[in-house]
């Protein structure tokens with residue numbers, strides 16, 4: 001598996017540090033097995049020991065958490081189940097429609 005570099009991820013204009021660290025499965029603050037997000041610290045951690053598809057799924061899950069927390073009042077936040085289902089559906093759509101996903105993510109002409 002290609003080693004991913006830690007990087008910045010921009011979410012709604014805010015830069016989050018993205019770290020790939022081994023052993024995240026031991027950290028479980030909100031039910032995620034392979035990831036952890038701190039909006040306060042603008043930090044997303046993904047378990048580098050997970051298989052690549054699990055890392056991608058986990059990163060998308062954590063990004064949905066970030067988007068939710070950046071846009072919703074605490075009383076309006078998505079449940080863990082809702083985040084899980086949205087992220088899983090988005091991952092599936094992008095995975096099964098790679099060209100469409102590339103087009104959505106491309107710069108406007």
Ligand SMILES: [Zn+2]
Pocket residue numbers: 030031032061065080083
């Ligand atoms: Zn979660």
